[in-house]
Amino acid sequence: MIPRKKIIAGNWKMNKTQAEARILVADLIQEIGRFDDAEIVLCPPFTALAAVSELLNSVTNIRLGAQNMHEAASGAYTGEISAGMLRELYVRYVIIGHSERRQYFHEDNATINRKTKAALAAELRPIVCIGETLPEREADTWKKVLETQLHEGLAGFTDKEIADIIFAYEPVWAIGTGKTASPAQAEEAHQFIRKTLANRFSSAAAEKVRIQYGGSVKPENAKELLSKPDIDGALVGGASLDARGFTAIIKNACL
Ligand code: PEP
Numbered sequence: 001m002i003p004r005k006k007i008i009a010g011n012w013k014m015n016k017t018q019a020e021a022r023i024l025v026a027d028l029i030q031e032i033g034r035f036d037d038a039e040i041v042l043c044p045p046f047t048a049l050a051a052v053s054e055l056l057n058s059v060t061n062i063r064l065g066a067q068n069m070h071e072a073a074s075g076a077y078t079g080e081i082s083a084g085m086l087r088e089l090y091v092r093y094v095i096i097g098h099s100e101r102r103q104y105f106h107e108d109n110a111t112i113n114r115k116t117k118a119a120l121a122a123e124l125r126p127i128v129c130i131g132e133t134l135p136e137r138e139a140d141t142w143k144k145v146l147e148t149q150l151h152e153g154l155a156g157f158t159d160k161e162i163a164d165i166i167f168a169y170e171p172v173w174a175i176g177t178g179k180t181a182s183p184a185q186a187e188e189a190h191q192f193i194r195k196t197l198a199n200r201f202s203s204a205a206a207e208k209v210r211i212q213y214g215g216s217v218k219p220e221n222a223k224e225l226l227s228k229p230d231i232d233g234a235l236v237g238g239a240s241l242d243a244r245g246f247t248a249i250i251k252n253a254c255l
Helices: 018-032 046-056 083-088 099-104 109-121 134-138 142-153 159-163 183-200 203-208 219-226 243-254
Strands: 007-011 039-043 062-066 093-096 125-130 166-169 210-214 233-236
Touching: 007 093, 007 210, 007 243, 018 039, 018 046, 018 062, 018 243, 039 093, 046 062, 083 109, 093 109, 109 125, 109 142, 125 142, 134 142, 142 183, 159 203, 166 183, 183 203, 183 210, 183 219, 219 233, 219 243, 233 243
Parallel strands: 007 039, 007 233, 039 062, 062 093, 093 125, 125 166, 166 210, 210 233
Antiparallel strands: none
């Protein structure tokens, strides 16, 4: 079995102006610009993509991602951004279906399915987010929730396409709350996701898929979480806004 390279992505959400982004990225380049023990991805807001892209140009090991995209190639979709527009800025990854998009912008599994297809068609690597809410965890329906998100979100996909997707298991109750799933809880969910993928697609494709954990990842908990066999990386929100914190997560977890 080929080992899965760890992937750590920073989701800046609606934070950092272009000027602030330049400062953060310059610090990150100093700290981890040549780091090669994990794939590192920065996902700034759309308005900072061009500036960050320019700075990363000379640094091959930090890659650029976006936080969202529209599924259409162009057209009358005021306020939206297409995959082609992202590609032009050397964006290579795109977060799809973050729980904040599901909650505040009513993105459902069918929308996420279309966006993921469009991302793959444009040769962007989708980071597809799934995860249960607190009531769903407490009612012990989390497996059903994940199964439905995967089933509907991946309807019509092929084995080859699945292997190119990065999944992020993000229990909604752990995002931005300071509460983290325990390493055992997270590993159980990751194993369940991989098993569900193996049942629907092939075990070879499921083995290749990288599954990140997201939800209050910090320098103090990153190592233990990422030492679990099915946790292949992290999607980091709040802690990715600070160069020292993000660097510490990467080094603690991957060295
Ligand atoms: C996220 O935005 O995907 C996230 C996990 O946020 P935080 O790390 O702040 O919980």
